[in-house]
Amino acid sequence: MMLKKIPFLNNKKVYTEDDFTLDHIAMIMDGNGRWARKRGLPRVAGHKEGISTVMKVVRAASSRNVKYLTLYAFSTENWKRPKAEVDFILKLPKEFLHVFLPELIENNVRVQAIGDVNNLPAHTREAMAYAIERTKDNTGLQLNFALNYGSRSELLHAMKEVVSDIKEGKLAQEDLTEEHIASYLYTADIPEPDLLIRTGGEKRLSNFLLWQLAYTEFLFTDVLWPDFNEEEFLRAIEEYQQRHRRYGGL
Template sequence: MSMKVPFFNHKQSKESYQFPEEAAPEHIAIIMDGNGRWAQKRGLPRVAGHKEGISTVMKVVKAAVKLNVKALTLYTFSTENWKRPRPEVDFILKLPKEFLHLYLPELISNNVRIGAIGDMENLPAHTREAVQFAIDRTRNNDGLRLNFALNYGSRHELIKAMKEMYADINNEKLSLEELDEQHVSQYLYTAGMPEPDLLIRTGGEKRLSNFLLWQLAYTEFWFTDVLWPDFSEKEFLQALEEYRQRKRRYGGI
């Protein structure tokens, strides 16, 4: 079983933590890739990598809390992941319950607010119930928002948004003339959240895999060959340091 990672004590000095928190991105999105390959390299079943990845989630959450990051969105299970072998799918969908059972008290004590994006209705009851319980327990927290993208696919999200906009136009709740980017954003799972400033993908692949296609329009990307179970605070801070060095022009000069 993964060991709990103690949170940063806010009463401690931050002098040993080198990255300036004022330079941290407001919203970070992560594609957590490489769990299966991590396990296979060690002669273990793929599910062992998914289990090991739980502790990595806590390392990253811990670092984000230290730096006062506002939102952290983790690509946990995609709409395409249903294509994997059924035993692996079943195992992955049990992990949110295990993760929250282990760490929810620490998340609560550190003012973390749990959220979820994706088509939750088609997930197993034990997954939905565990996530909803955590959402309800942390609803009044106003620190880091930790979003789990579960049964999430960006194309599915956009189609859902278009259908809802079409219905509202037909019902005269929205006019075609006033429809703009801001209105579209309000129909997405991420409504009310800032768009990600930084996307991190582990595992060596350099693609978005149907993740937040609308929201990542002007996001900075950072890729690493490090497999997710091996991803540490060191790599996390390296990504943030490279982000800090970039100049975001949003189409300007």
Template structure:
């Protein structure tokens, strides 16, 4: 039976309900934060201003996820395809993790948030990878919300890498072909040991996955919105969770 959704008379009632909810809160939410550049262009501003405003939206959503007791939040911050963008925009985007963590790391620590990453970190600037590693070290003992930042992440790259490592292990007799199944394969991905997302949110009006978690999203519920990421509010975050609660997840069954 679908969970009955209460009717809220105002935004505060919706917010309070989810903060104290006994309903089905998705344990793992993945977000494609799309629309930063278009947000800036609509205002005749350089695209980097959209990315700056996107950080403000990010802090609000992390706050809401903590208060709703979401266990895991995975954010698509920089893809393997994003290297095709102008160098000035790439440089700015890759400075944002350091700036974000410099300002907000104390709050994340006090809210028991644990920082983690998925992606190929070796190709990132040293200042970016060092800032992220520092945050991971400082928060590794926290057991509240796990905040996964997807940096230089591409799902096809991830899957090809997994296959190469599997073949290496088979050739070295560390793995037999008979042992290989879906669970074993998952252990070769960046997301080894992580639960698959329950809910995917994509902002910005596009309805595609853009090479994000292709293996892991097999049975995830999708929620799309035309709202550009800098305008994505806690209210919209709660709206996505309301829709999630209305759905029945059958996993191929009846």
């Protein structure tokens, strides 16, 4: 399918809902450490600066009728980083929500989390649980934070659940379909991403949504996450709308 190209920012167009037909955008927020190093700052300064970028992207997505935005906030591999950096990163959800939760509520944003959240620190779990509860009835953009998320561990967990249900007679092996498997994933109630954006110049998935990204369009940008803004977000959407999505067809 070829979506119509939208006039870009400099044309001063007033955007309407019909201009944006992406249901789900996933983002790998990369480049915080390099952003800080370029400025002679500790790595954690980049992570802190990245908080404001999160809100810029949320505002842009929400105002343009994107239904789901999934941000790769902390991976299962990130535990390998120095403890001080890990501790700092896992305090950021609480800091972000302390500052921006009122705005999220006002703008009808619903907060959710995907990943093995039970193994996160109590302060991170509590902050997320509070935000999820406060926004549960909102009907606008669903903002998914991928926390302690790894796609391989997600798939392993799903397969164990499938095997268990087959053994218990809840599911017949011969009836197992791709749709069944998808229903056991953390993203069971979320459509697959239309577009994946990775900032920071790297061109890999880093164990993010491996099942869900099977037919997603990828966009890699050299812009470091703290420098990413609404204009870059719109540029990514414009690039997406120039592509043909064939899903294996002609």
